[in-house]
Amino acid sequence: MLDRLPGNPHDLSALATTIKMVSSCFNSLWCAPLAPVGFCHTGDKVFAWRRKGKVILNRRGKGSALQAAKPMRRPGARNHIGVSRFPNPVQNCYINSCLQSLLTLEDFVTDIRRQEHVWSAIPEATLMKYSTPQTQGQRIVKYAKVFDNTSSPLPPPTRSFMDIAASHFSKDYFHKISLLVAFKRAVSTWNPLFGDHCQKDAHEFLISVLAQMRSLVPRLQERAAAMGGAYVCPVESHLVFRMRNTRTCKSCGAGSAVEEQFTNLSLDLLPGSGVAQMLEDYQAGSDLEYRCSCGTNTSRRCSSFVSLPRVLVLHLKRFSFAQYLELKKVHDPVALPGELVVPSSQGLGGFRLVSIISHMGTTAISGHYVCDGVDPGLGQVDPTDCWLTYNDAMVTKRSGATLCRDRQTTAYILFYQRRVRGRNTSN
Template sequence: MFGLCCCGKRSAKVEDVFRQTDSSERSVTIPDTPTEKILWLYRLFGRPTKKRQCVATSEDKPSGSKKKAKKRWWRRKNKVAPSPEEEECSKEEKRREGPEDQKAKMMGAKSVSTRQTHRYQCRGFPNSAQFCYMNSCLQSLLTLEDFVGAFRSQEQVWSSDPEAALIRAFMDIRESHLSPDAHRKIRLLVAFKEAVSVWAPEFQDFDQKDAHEFLTSVLDQMRSLGPQLQAAAASEGRIYSCPVEDHLVFKMQKTKTCKGCGAVSITEEEFTNLSLDLIPGGGTVEEMLRCYLKETELDYNCECGATTSCQRLSFVNLPKVLMLHLKRFRFTPSFQLQKVHDPVDLFRDLVVSSNQGGGCLSLVSTISHVSYTAECGHYICDGVDVNVAQEDPTDRWFTYNDEEVTETTGKAVCDERKNVSYILFYKRHD
């Protein structure tokens, strides 16, 4: 018998004695006699340090004890039952833990990945079919809390319009942003992509696309729904105000002056973003804006017979969110697409002047293209935490790399995205 126990082959009765039970989960039987029965196992090996309790049989257990124990399994002191979302996140964290994390837990330390990544996994979007360009654009738009809130406050208008499928798909993603259900998120992302592809068929396939082209198409389509939704709202006695118009659209003024007679021609044009040329060798965003707005010479046939004129650009007004596209791709003389790696010095604040006065804007999100070539690459997004104030001393940002989400700071983003930043979002101070 001693040999059997050493080899791990115990009888059913011995196995029942070794089976550990939680005193809070199972009931305990009280012996009928005051004398304690000494087991043969204790005679051979001695008593265990922690006294074990005998488990009552199913016949001895009172009715309803199982139900009572089931209620109490989570009810510890000063704690409440976890929500379904928290349980799903916890399961996902345990599934993702690596050997280093398990070793750290055994040593009494926190999991390495849990400290930074796992707390925010529910914020990410799965990349099932080269969706990184779309995921990055969506994360940047969701960082614009006022922009998203403007859609939410007018749900009664766009929710019933059959043509507003794009807005509904976008808001469905917003409502599931913090959900741990990856399968649901994939379905919503595919539905959003299909809604965009109705009027932009170039995004129908599952190939990698340009994030700037995709984001511009999304905003243009949302904006084009404005007149239709305004008419639908007016028929119901409501008012619809397009969030794209209110937050992202701004006007630029072009002033042309003939060099011959001095005649001036002024035109205005609306934009949702500006595309800026990179400065060879590196430069700041303010320097790139000054180069964009500086006076240039153009070929222009005037009535006086002159063939040249000067053109100057200026902001008529500043949007609530200024979106800047950095031209990191260009065509070579042989018409091959090439990526430009000139660094861009990013600063948290940007001062811009307009015909209505100057304004100060703060960087709230970036989209970066991580690659050495233009033929391939990966898009990631950095965005400020919308749950903290704009002047928050913790400077907490998030890096959204598809489903992987990590905590970072605005300072780290400005330092690390100099050579890969592609789209910048600046929010105007009220």
């Protein structure tokens, strides 16, 4: 799926008209239920696929041709790869990559699902809710209306992370598009930065989603208490960890310490090093200007882990400001270890790399995000080292070792899952 539409990406009326004509053509050609599995713009053509045929319409809707295509198989236990894709109609690869990484964290998704009775009871939790079932025609028409008028409100139940999780292996392409648009709307109501159709930073989007989920905690805990139970935030139980930041005077040794909570760490790139060395450098700290009571103006600041999360998210600073505040991309290679050992006040913690979000492109103002993740169909322990590369609507098989080598210059966000007693998650 292309990230950029031909012409003005903000003028989507022609796109909506074409989609309506495609759905009309489907209804006239086939009486059986429709199952479109692809949609893209290439030049002046719009393609829409179904089980046994392909309809081609130009952007003005003039003329159509039917061509033979291979029938799609039903997704099964060993046929989930081709249907776990997400479409990218309007520069939303940053959304797709973040969602694919979060969906790789099976225990995280399970914790959200098992507390459905709590978050489904309050209207504010639209980011996590399930949507009501709709017919194929309703989904296509809604998709056309969404892009025809991006300011039109959507029903709150459609704005759901869990509905996207439930439809992860669905072949219903148009339904996935409507869910992605609704999810983006839900995020943008809390953070207007993501309300337009421009490309955004994947790291900023990820932390915004996690912060929005955490903002619901007081309301959800209150609701759970009224129901005679308790609510545990999945973000806090899986991704949040505590660090102690210590400041020490370089002259007299006096200092102070404060503990902070994090959902991720942003690491400076060190040429010729790896993630483990960058994490050590982060904890080693740096000098800072601070006037101590002894009269010295220089102190040393360092950090250490107080607690370790179930999933450690590391953000590699691939973008930095050059002269005249020009944003540039840093292409320095970084060794990506499949295993990572992290010390803390509670002892050593072993982590396994389970997902990578990469930024493909030569500059900071353009590019494309892709996600690599462990194959969800092979369980928590995978001796075959089978990974999947999610490039929007295209999903391919790769090996973890190959990806760790190939992503050294493009890796942007890393997800390390903690190993406990032979598993990849802490319980």
